[in-house]
Amino acid sequence: MPHSADKQERILVIKLSALGDFIQALGPMKAIRDTHKDAHITLLTTKPYVPLGKECGYFDAVWVDERPKAWQVRRTLKLRQQLKGGNFDRVYDLQTSDRSSSYFKLMGSKVKWSGIAKGCSHPHANPQRDFMHTLDRQxxxxxxxxxxxxxMPDLSWAKADLARFDLDTYVALLVPGGAPHRPDKRWPAKKYAELAHALLERNIQPVMLGTAKEGEVLDEILDLCPDVKDLSSQTDFLEIATLARYAHVAIGNDTGPMHLISLAGCKSIVLYSQASDPQLCGQRGSDVTILRENSLNDVSVERVISAVESTD
Structure with a gap:
């Protein structure tokens, strides 16, 4: 698919969501940029990931996909016009969803397309692709x-000023949230609070990350351990990456921020139940420990602390 031409190539990379998937796609994005050094490369993504797309340095332009619904005809036509008006020579669809594949139809079959869209020029023709880890599949x-x-994804470019957080020397990031509709992927808040007390006893300041959607869990942890430093709803993705490089260790559920944290180079302990398979979606990085039980209720605080201490 790589090709040299007299005119500047125009390339579209599609990566819409979610955070973990976007972070894991940074390696493929760099590979595309390294291969097409002189091309004009546009990233099509959703609003939350625009800052990452702009800061990573792999793209000449970043477009926002508003993900129009099927019945939103005007928005769909606007997107079609934008895609066709981009005059792209080739597309790397790193989302490989029904939605992103449908854009192949919007753009027309003449464009060279890497993905799974029916009839595309460069299909990922492995029938076992859904049973591969995301990084290996891409x-x-x-x-x-x-x-x-x-x-591998490289986040060394992700930098932010942490001065406003007034952090201690040794901190442990806690990521106790996750999708509200997947409670089986969350280690109990009570155990996070017990872990926080154990960390404080070891002179490690627990620093909690999360969003308003996880407020109930975060509030329970704070009620049980008020000495946790609460940075929930205060950090963007670039700050989380910088925090990861600063932190002594991070402990969290199988959720997007833990992909960001582990690939930023932080020593990471990720807690899994049978609800997700680390062979397919597990966090990767320089120092990642995955603790897994059928139920997260069966992962003891002592086991997590042992993993924390083994990272020393």
């Missing part, structure tokens, strides 16, 4: 499109 997709070297 690397193989690019290989089938002619890009043979995909690096």
């Amino acid at each position: 690397a193989e997709q690019l290989e089938m499109a002619g890009i043979y070297k995909t690096p």
Whole structure:
């Protein structure tokens, strides 16, 4: 698929959501940029990931996909006009969803397309693709499109000023949230509070991250351990990456921020139940420990502390 031409190539990379998937796509994004050094490359993403798309340095432009519904005809036509008006020579669809594949139809079959859209020029033709880890799947997709070297995601460019947080020397990031409709992927708040007390006894300041959607869980932890430093709803993705490089360790559920934290280089302990399979979606990084039980209720605080201390 890589090709040299007299005119500047125009390339579209599609990655819409979610956080963990976007972070894991940074390696493939860099591979695309390294392969097409002189091309004009546009990222199509959703609003939350625009800052990451702009800061990483892999793209010449970042477009926001408002993800129009099927009945929103005007918005769909506007998106079609934008995609066709981009005059793209090729597309790397790193989302590979029904939605992103439908954009192949909006753009027309002449564009060279890497993905799973029916009839595309460079399909990821592995019937077992859904049983591969995200990083391995995307690397193989690019290989089938002619890009043979995909690096691990690199977040060294993600920097932010942490002065306003007034952090202690040794901090442990706690990520106790996750999708509200997936409570089986959340370690109990009571155990996070017990862990926070154990960390404080070891002179490690627990610092909690999260969003308003996780408020009930975060409030319960704070009620049980008021000495937790609460940074929930105060950090953007660039600040989380910088916090990860600063922190001594991070402990969290299988959720997007833990992909960001682990790939930023933080020593990470990730808690899994049978609700998700780390072989398919597990966090990767320089120092990642995954603790898994059928039920997260069966993961003891002592086991987590042991993993924390083994990272020393």
